[in-house]
Amino acid sequence: MPILSIQSHVAYGHVGNSSAVFPLQRRGHEVWPIHTVQFAAHTGYGPPKGRVFDAAMIDEVMEGIAARPDFMTCRAVLSGYMGSVEMGGAIVRAVQQVKEANPSALYCCDPVMGDVGRGLFVRPDMPDFIRAHVVPAADILTPNLFELEVLSGLVCADVTTVRRAFDAVHALGPRMILLTSGATPETAPDRFDLLASDTAGVWRVRTPRIDVSPNGAGDLVAALFLSSYLRTGSVAEALGFAASAVHGVVQATYDAHSPELLLIEAQNEYISPSHVFEPELL
Numbered sequence: 001m002p003i004l005s006i007q008s009h010v011a012y013g014h015v016g017n018s019s020a021v022f023p024l025q026r027r028g029h030e031v032w033p034i035h036t037v038q039f040a041a042h043t044g045y046g047p048p049k050g051r052v053f054d055a056a057m058i059d060e061v062m063e064g065i066a067a068r069p070d071f072m073t074c075r076a077v078l079s080g081y082m083g084s085v086e087m088g089g090a091i092v093r094a095v096q097q098v099k100e101a102n103p104s105a106l107y108c109c110d111p112v113m114g115d116v117g118r119g120l121f122v123r124p125d126m127p128d129f130i131r132a133h134v135v136p137a138a139d140i141l142t143p144n145l146f147e148l149e150v151l152s153g154l155v156c157a158d159v160t161t162v163r164r165a166f167d168a169v170h171a172l173g174p175r176m177i178l179l180t181s182g183a184t185p186e187t188a189p190d191r192f193d194l195l196a197s198d199t200a201g202v203w204r205v206r207t208p209r210i211d212v213s214p215n216g217a218g219d220l221v222a223a224l225f226l227s228s229y230l231r232t233g234s235v236a237e238a239l240g241f242a243a244s245a246v247h248g249v250v251q252a253t254y255d256a257h258s259p260e261l262l263l264i265e266a267q268n269e270y271i272s273p274s275h276v277f278e279p280e281l282l
Contacts, residue, residue, distance in 0.1 A: 001230060002030040002073055004065070004098060006058065006091050007080040007219065009035035011050075014261045015042045016080050019216035020223035022263055026270045027227050032074070034061050034094075036087060042215050052083060058090035062097055072101040075230055080219055081112040082122075085129045092137050108140040108226040109174075110218060116146045116181070127151075136173035140229065142222040143169075144181040158184050159202075159282060166197040175199070176235050178225050178242070180218050194221070196239040196279075203236045203279040205243040212254045214261045221246045224270065236279045244273035 003024055008016035017033045024031045036058070039050035065071060077095050082088040095107045111130050114120040120127065127150050135141060135151060149156055151172070152165035162184065166177055175198060182193035182204070192209040195202060221242050228238035248269035252262045 001028070001075045002032060002070070003076045003078055003226070003230075004032045004034070004074055004094065005078045005223075006034045006036060006094060007078070008037045008039070009033070010039045010041050012041040013045075013215065014220075014263050015216040016219055019219035019261065019263065020078060020080075023220060023267070023270045024223050024227055026267050027224075029227060032065060034058060034065075036081070036083065044215055055084070055086040055090035058087065058094060062090075062094045066097050066101070071098075074098050074102055074105055076106040076108060076226055078108045078110075078223060078226055080110045080222070082126065082130070082134070084123065085125055088126070088129055088134055092133055095137050106139040106226070106230070107137055108142065108222060109134055109138040110142045110222045111135065111147050111151065112218075113147050113150055115144055119146075120150075131172065135169065138174045140176045140178065140226060141169065141174040142178040142180055142218070142225065144218065145179065145183070148177075148179055156184060158186050159204075162195065163197075163202055163282075166202065170197070176229070178222070178239065180221050194239060194243045195282075196225075196235050198235040200235070202282045203239050204282055205239055205277045205279050207243055207247045207277050210247070210250050210254050212250060214250065214253050214259070216261050216263075217246060217250060220249065220261065220263070236281070240277060240279045241273070243279075244276045245269045247277065248274045 021031045037052045039048040098105045152168040154165045156162045177197045179195040182195040195204045225238045225242040228241040249266045252266040
């Protein structure tokens with residue numbers, strides 16, 4: 001079940017493809033990674049050392065992948081941070097190529113733009129581009145709360161307004177939305193919510209809050225949600241699995257006082273999470 005993953009890559013630590021590829025492989029997927037950047041480490045360690053690739057490189061690598069005889073077996077495209085409109089355009093073209101070869105393939109987009117408390121950390125032209133060109137191409141969208149508000153134009157103060165934001169973004173194209181950080185004033189301080197929406201309704205998983213926010217957790221949850229959905233066809237099951245597996249990895253990271261996600265040490269969480277959290281239909 002091949003997955004094409006177009007994301008950033010770091011040599012040290014786990015963000016982007018460095019967070020998504022191994023967990024997908026551990027779950028039995030053949031992964032075709034295309035790196036949008038090659039850095040020594042993520043920017044949390046300071047100005048990055050390495051190189052940002054241009055959109056032409058994505059097109060060139062895609063041309064080579066598309067020439068392989070098993071290209072039509074690709075089941076999904078996964079994308080994360082887009083550094084420019086040009087890079088976003090190349091990713092959308094890659095999605096179109098995959099869907100032309102396999103019309104049943106899915107596109108899972110993590111619309112990385114910013115976060116609560118930090119605001120936008122992308123170029124000013126990116127939100128409009130993502131809303132107009134990337135979101136309509138996506139089957140699955142995995143925003144955080146800040147990004148859901150940017151895309152919907154609504155303030156998500158409670159579950160009711162989150163529902164309205166889901167509806168507004170569904171109207172742009174995506175059939176499924178995973179809200180990777182759904183905490184609202186209704187969420188207890190010691191709890192953490194993930195919500196998912198599709199035509200069947202809105203589902204929520206509530207887990208204990210862990211006092212650590214390692215880089216790459218969002219990339220991991222998007223990858224695991226996509227993997228589970230490809231196997232089960234159920235948004236609710238994919239939500240429950242992704243929330244449970246990521247909680248286990250983050251708990252192991254916290255217990256070890258590690259600055260980086262313990263993706264290797266906690267790899268059994270991708271197969272059999274230590275604690276299973278059941279989704280509830282809201």
